[in-house]
Amino acid sequence: MSENDKINPEDAKSVKRKIRHRRRVRNQILSYVILLLLIGILSVVGFMGARKLVSLFVEQKARDEAAISENIAAQDSVSDDNLTISSPDAINSPSENSVSDNADEVPKEPEIDPEILAIIESMTPEQKAGALFMVSPEAITGVDVATRAGDGTKAALEKFPVGAIVYSKQNVTDKNQFMTMVGSTREMYNAIYAADNEIFGLMTAVREEGAFNTLAEGTGETAASSASDIGASGEKTNAYQAYLEIGSYLNKYQIDIDIAPVCDVASESGYYQKDRSFGTDPEVVASMTSSAVSGLSDQSIVSCLTTFPGQGSVVNGISGGSTSTERSLDEFKDFEYKPFASAIDEGAEMVMVGNLAVAEENGEKVPSYISYEMITEELKGNLGFDGVVITDDLSVIAKDAGFDQGEAALRAINAGADMIYVSSDFENTYNDVLKAINDGAIKEERLNDALARIYTMKADM
Known part of the structure; x- marks a missing residue:
C-alpha cells in the first residue's frame, strides 16, 4: 500500500465513532417511525372500522326496505330476470394483480452503512480478496511450524493483507514466546497498512474452550472446565465465569476471536467430541452457550x-x-438450531459452518459450507444472523471431499460465507478468489456484503 493509500489512525477512529453514532441515530429514528406508524395504523383501523359499521347498517336498512317494496309489488311471482346470482368463485378467487410479486424472490443482501461502503470502495481487489481469509501462520509464510514472527512473516504480510491469523498449539512454546510472536505480527501488519485502528487492524484467533485449548497448556494459564462438566453442573453462571476467565487471559496475548463455544447438542451416545458439548438437552446447551458468549463479550x-x-x-x-x-x-x-439461536440472540458475532451435509428441501445433500440454503436461507435468513459467517478449515474438509480448495472457497463465498479459513495452500486459493473477484464470478453485491460484515465487526471490537 502506498503512503497516499494509508489510513490515518485518527481518521479511522473518527470513522468508527461516526459509524456508531449513525447506528444509534438510525435505531432511534427507526423506533420513532415504528411508533408513529403503529399509532397511525390504529387510528386508521378505528376510523375505518366505525365507517364500516355505519355503512353495513345503512346497506342492511336499504336491503330491508327494498325487500318490503318487492313483496308489496309482486306477492305471488318473482321474475327470474330480476334475480342476480353471484358466483362464489368470483368473490373468493384473487385477481391476477393480488398475487405477490415476491413469491420466488431471491433474498437481497442487507443495506450497507454508507461509511463502511466508502471504505470498501476505496480498497483494491487484492485487499478485498485478502480480507476474506483467516489463515494459519504456516499457510501464509510457508514454513512447517511457526513459533516466531520474523522477516518471513513481514514479507508474507506485505504480499497478502489477510483478514485474520489463527494460531494453534504448535505455535505456542511458552507464555513470553507466544506473546512476542502475536505482538510482533500485529506491529508488522500495522506498520504496513496503517492499521493500528479498529477498522483495518489484523484480527487474531485461537480455539480456547476448556476441553480443547490452544494456549492453556503451553502458556501455563489455568484451563477452564470442559463443556460437558459445566453443562452437567446445570448452572449457566459456571459457563459465564469460565468464558469470562478465558477472555481475560486471551486479552493478555492480544487475541480477538475465540472459536468457541461448541454449540453441538450431543444427541447420539457415540458423539465424537462429547467433552466439548454442554450436553444432550438442547435447552441446557442453549442456556450454556449464550452464557459463554456473554462471558467472552x-x-x-x-x-x-x-x-x-x-x-x-x-x-x-x-x-x-x-x-x-x-x-x-x-x-x-427443532433441535440443533436452539443453541445457535440463543447465542446469536446474546450477540455472537461469528459463526463457523462445517461440512455436515443435511438433506435440503429438494432432497439433495450438500456440505453446509457450500450450501446456499444452509448459509443464506437458514443461518442468515431463518436465524436472522447478521454477523460474519466463516467456513471451517477448507484445507481439511474440502480436500478430503475431493474438492479443489480454490473452487470450494468460491462456492462457499457465493453460498453466503463471508470468510474462508485455510491452514495450507493459501496462495493458490487466494489467487483463485482474486481471479473470481476480477472476473465477476463473485458478484459485487455478495462481495460487498461479506466485507461490510467483516468491517462492521472490526469497528465494534
Missing part, C-alpha cells in the same frame, strides 16, 4: 460459534470429507 472477545448446523448426531468424526446425517432439516430446526 464482557472481555471484549468475539465468540465464533462452532459448528453450524450442529454436529451432535455425528458418531465417527467429521475431520474431513463430507459427513451426512439422516436427520431432516426440520429436525435440525
Whole structure:
C-alpha cells in the first residue's frame, strides 16, 4: 500500500465513532417511525372500522326496505330476470394483480452503512480478496511450524493483507514466546497498512474452550472446565465465569476471536467430541452457550460459534470429507438450531459452518459450507444472523471431499460465507478468489456484503 493509500489512525477512529453514532441515530429514528406508524395504523383501523359499521347498517336498512317494496309489488311471482346470482368463485378467487410479486424472490443482501461502503470502495481487489481469509501462520509464510514472527512473516504480510491469523498449539512454546510472536505480527501488519485502528487492524484467533485449548497448556494459564462438566453442573453462571476467565487471559496475548463455544447438542451416545458439548438437552446447551458468549463479550472477545448446523448426531468424526446425517432439516430446526439461536440472540458475532451435509428441501445433500440454503436461507435468513459467517478449515474438509480448495472457497463465498479459513495452500486459493473477484464470478453485491460484515465487526471490537 502506498503512503497516499494509508489510513490515518485518527481518521479511522473518527470513522468508527461516526459509524456508531449513525447506528444509534438510525435505531432511534427507526423506533420513532415504528411508533408513529403503529399509532397511525390504529387510528386508521378505528376510523375505518366505525365507517364500516355505519355503512353495513345503512346497506342492511336499504336491503330491508327494498325487500318490503318487492313483496308489496309482486306477492305471488318473482321474475327470474330480476334475480342476480353471484358466483362464489368470483368473490373468493384473487385477481391476477393480488398475487405477490415476491413469491420466488431471491433474498437481497442487507443495506450497507454508507461509511463502511466508502471504505470498501476505496480498497483494491487484492485487499478485498485478502480480507476474506483467516489463515494459519504456516499457510501464509510457508514454513512447517511457526513459533516466531520474523522477516518471513513481514514479507508474507506485505504480499497478502489477510483478514485474520489463527494460531494453534504448535505455535505456542511458552507464555513470553507466544506473546512476542502475536505482538510482533500485529506491529508488522500495522506498520504496513496503517492499521493500528479498529477498522483495518489484523484480527487474531485461537480455539480456547476448556476441553480443547490452544494456549492453556503451553502458556501455563489455568484451563477452564470442559463443556460437558459445566453443562452437567446445570448452572449457566459456571459457563459465564469460565468464558469470562478465558477472555481475560486471551486479552493478555492480544487475541480477538475465540472459536468457541461448541454449540453441538450431543444427541447420539457415540458423539465424537462429547467433552466439548454442554450436553444432550438442547435447552441446557442453549442456556450454556449464550452464557459463554456473554462471558467472552464482557472481555471484549468475539465468540465464533462452532459448528453450524450442529454436529451432535455425528458418531465417527467429521475431520474431513463430507459427513451426512439422516436427520431432516426440520429436525435440525427443532433441535440443533436452539443453541445457535440463543447465542446469536446474546450477540455472537461469528459463526463457523462445517461440512455436515443435511438433506435440503429438494432432497439433495450438500456440505453446509457450500450450501446456499444452509448459509443464506437458514443461518442468515431463518436465524436472522447478521454477523460474519466463516467456513471451517477448507484445507481439511474440502480436500478430503475431493474438492479443489480454490473452487470450494468460491462456492462457499457465493453460498453466503463471508470468510474462508485455510491452514495450507493459501496462495493458490487466494489467487483463485482474486481471479473470481476480477472476473465477476463473485458478484459485487455478495462481495460487498461479506466485507461490510467483516468491517462492521472490526469497528465494534
